[in-house]
Amino acid sequence: MSLRTVLFDAGNTLISLDYPRLAAAVGGATGVSLTADGLAATAGDAALALERGDGTDRERASRYLELLFELAGVPRSRMELVRETLLQLHQERHLFGAMDPGTPAALTRLRQAGLRLAVVSNSDGRAEEALAAVGILEQFEFVIDSQLVGIEKPDPRIFRIALERMGLEPAEGLYVGDIYEVDVIGARRAGLDVILMDPLGHHAGRDVRTARNVAQAAELVLLQERQVST
Ligand SMILES: [Mg+2]
Known part of the structure; x- marks a missing residue:
């Protein structure tokens, strides 16, 4: 059975944190000097630390954000300030407001190859808004947001909702995500x-x-499709 759909995670796959905005606002609120590059450099370690933790993915998401700032040098005693600042920023505009510049063209290539695209995200009801803000929402047939369907990854039912909506079998789909325990499992x-x-x-x-980024993931998918069809 050949591939018909590529389903994507949102946070840290299609979209990423707007580090300059976060560094400026949290740095200002806590009095700790933060840079966008410094914050971005802690992201990998924060994600690894998170994989070893438990709790719901929602709880892990807030813990992940706090860890970024802790690893970037904000003392634990100022974490309440970090939380308040992030909440305020997120109310104004989604925190995941950045995107790899190669992503839109990679999504277009997948669609041009005849693949159907959708998003399956553990989010807070605002995944669509975040994708629209960076200009890629129209690339997807739909967005499944855990908050809106009441099921979150790694529960397999959230992926099945997407497949059923498309009328496809699991063997016709591939998922791209960034957290092993949540996305791969x-x-x-x-x-x-x-x-x-x-x-x-x-x-x-x-x-x-x-894959390092969405463009490389698309490359792998298209290469695999060419091999299947020859
Ligand atoms: Mg993610």
Whole structure:
């Protein structure tokens, strides 16, 4: 059975944190000197620390944000200020307001190759808004937001909702996401093939194909399709 759809995670796959905005606002509120590059450099370690933690993915998401700032040098005693500032920023505009510049063209290539695209995201009801803000919402047939369907990854049912909406079988789908325990485990439980986003090469030894960014993931998918069709 050949591939018909590529499903994407949103946060840290299609879209990423707007580090300059976060560094400026949280730095200002806490009095700690933060730079966008300094924050971005802690992202890999924060994600790894998170994989070892438990709780719902929602709880892990807030913990992840706090860890970024803790690893960038904000003392724990100022974490309440960090939380308040992030909440205010997120109310004004989605925190995940940045995107790799190669992403829109990669999505277009996948669609031009006849693949159907959708998003399956653990989010707070605002995944669509975030994708619209960076200008890629129209690339997708729909967005499944955990907050709106009441199921979150790694529960395989959230992926099945997307497949059923498309009328496709698991073997016709592939998922691209960035957290092994949530995205790889969940998508495999639903019977999907997976590509793990691994911009820093943290997962090189793991039992899953990895890509540095969406453009490279698309490249892997299109290469695989060419091999299947020849
Ligand atoms: Mg993610």
